Amino acid sequence: MIEKTGKKPKPRVAMLITSLAGGGAEKAVSMLLQGFDPERYELHLIVNRKEGPYMSLLPSYVQVSEMNAPRLRSAWKAYMRTLRQVRPDVVISHMWENNVLNVIGRRLSGLRFATVLCEHSSISRHRGKGVNIMRRWCYKRADAVVGCSQMMGEELKDILQVPRSLVHVIYNAVLNESFYSRANENVEHYWLQQGPVEAGASNDSWVIEDEVHIADRDEVVASNIPVLLGLGRLSPEKRYDLLIEAVHRLHQRGCKVRALIIGEGAERERLTKLIADKALESWVELPGYASNPLPFLRQADIYVQSSDVEGLPTALIEAVALGTSIVATRTATGTEEVLEGIHSALLVPCDDVEAMANALEKQVMDLAIRRQHNEELNVPSKHIVDHFIAPESIREIAASYVDSLDTQFQRLNKFTLSYVVEQYESLIRDVLKKYGIEENAVSRQL
Missing domain, CATH: 3.40.50.2000 (Glycogen Phosphorylase B;)
Structure with a gap:
């Protein structure tokens, strides 16, 4: 006192x-x-x-x-x-x-x-x-x-x-000296692990035209089907129903994607029912809370923020730091500040499932094109790491944006511990x- x-x-x-x-x-x-x-x-x-x-x-x-x-x-x-x-x-x-x-x-x-x-x-x-x-x-x-x-x-x-x-x-x-070492840990989910490409998936495109039957999960270790990631508490304002509905619409267009929604909360029962109603049990999963979600975020193809409300979206900052492609709702606060100057991230209105589906389809196509040309999705920037990550850390920051190193550092430094x-x-x-x-x-x- x-x-x-x-x-x-x-x-x-x-x-x-x-x-x-x-x-x-x-x-x-x-x-x-x-x-x-x-x-x-x-x-x-x-x-x-x-x-x-x-x-x-x-x-x-x-x-x-x-x-x-x-x-x-x-x-x-x-x-x-x-x-x-x-x-x-x-x-x-x-x-x-x-x-x-x-x-x-x-x-x-x-x-x-x-x-x-x-x-x-x-x-x-x-x-x-x-x-x-x-x-x-x-x-x-x-x-x-x-x-x-x-x-x-x-x-x-x-x-x-x-x-x-x-x-x-x-x-x-959001970022401390252990951030990148934690992000580099192994991913346990089979959708994000390296392995054989499942039957029916094209090696040249991530847009799958034919229905892929997934009956034996032990045989399906990984594929070229892109994985979307939602990350956060399963609560109404996070609007994971919007993400599930967007996945459903993409499938109707012949654009097959998978979605993992990492988190736990009161909405689990309702979201599980929605997944079943849309017949997406093989395409959308709710693995629950993860003590370290960063490896999922690093390995996922697209991070999706579907929220109606955010203060300062932590997972969005983490996605920026890891160079993960982004589709995010334009919330009243926080989101645009985090994504300022990141032209590769796509912003959509809140509560607009069609806009979200369109943005996701564009990101999927862009990623497929880059993959075909063997472009690196994450460009390392050791210079930035040395500013705020311990020297012994070997993980390099991912910077997939065409900015100067100083600009990248300034963008991320304000979120460092x-x-x-x-x-x-x-x-x-x-x-x-x-x-x-x-x-x-x-x-x-x-």
């Missing part, structure tokens, strides 16, 4: 989030806690439920507190009890309910600490009645509000009327100064 006099050599920094389930905001929190210097900060994580795949990635020096409230909206007493135990100097909360809890918890607890609120989803996204009224009241009383994209920063000012002086834009960290941590450290210093705390200079270990 902040005292009116005196200084702490190691400010107590706490992250507040519901859990570390497998979502983009949860991944961002996990990355930040791995990136912050424990010699500079005493690091805490406050969660309602101590669960989720990213829990296992937390460094041992992060102290975890679990509120264990029946519902997050009724967690006031549990949060105040946790605050009195942790006595933080700064609480950085993530997602709107935790942001509201953070501000009101400070007022009710009587403790003095800085509040930094982070939004990870478009503010213009439809919410329940009264949500924006509550957010307007709370966000104006925070010490800083972070949007994870430029457009989200504008929405914070325009829709929630957060004073411009409080709004900061900091992208989520080291850069994002620097932005947050600067923000923490600023909000601590409001409470009379000057951080002792600590040399970062390189």
Whole structure:
């Protein structure tokens, strides 16, 4: 807790989030806690439920507190009890309910600490009645509000009327020194493994005119049929139904593609039924959550973002970094910023299955042409790797775009862990100064 006099050599920094389930905001929190210097900060994580795949990635020096409230909206007493135990100097909360809890918890607890609120989803996204009224009241009383994209920063000012002086834009960290080594791990799914070409598939084209019967999967290891990849939580806003319907329309045109949708969530039953209704059981699969989806993304032919809403699409950034071909919906925030200057990526309107099918067909044809000419789909750029990947890493960044190396580096650098941590450290210093705390200079270990 902040005292009116005196200084702490190691400010107590706490992250507040519901859990570390497998979502983009949860991944961002996990990355930040791995990136912050424990010699500079005493690091805490406050969660309602101590669960989720990213829990296992937390460094041992992060102290975890679990509120264990029946519902997050009724967690006031549990949060105040946790605050009195942790006595933080700064609480950085993530997602709107935790942001509201953070501000009101400070007022009710009587403790003095800085509040930094982070939004990870478009503010213009439809919410329940009264949500924006509550957010307007709370966000104006925070010490800083972070949007994870430029457009989200504008929405914070325009829709929630957060004073411009409080709004900061900091992208989520996606790339770290292990990114490319993890991407280079083996892919277990048989569609993405090297092997014999199945009967009926042309060696010269990825557009298959005749129906290919797939009865014995053991015999079908791999083929020239392109694999589309969806990646993320199986939730309504991700609109994987749009991707499934687009695959169905491509098959009706004689353009055979396969699709893997990596993730888990409440939409599994509905999506499984849709796949069966479209008779796509042999063409679309839902393998579930993958602790490391990067090898799938590296090996897939086209990454497909079908979402209606994104804050800052993590998987899209990963696809850019790996040089995977892209078809993406033009969401209100995040997407166009990630794809700025990448002319090979195709953007389509949200909720437009015909536009998505057309874009996918174009990407399939372009990939087939490049394959026929033996063109490299991924052009290595060691120069960029050396800027933000550890020297011992042998994985080279994929850059399939006609840009200068400096342009490629600038595009990706803003999503690196080291850069994002620097932005947050600067923000923490600023909000601590409001409470009379000057951080002792600590040399970062390189």
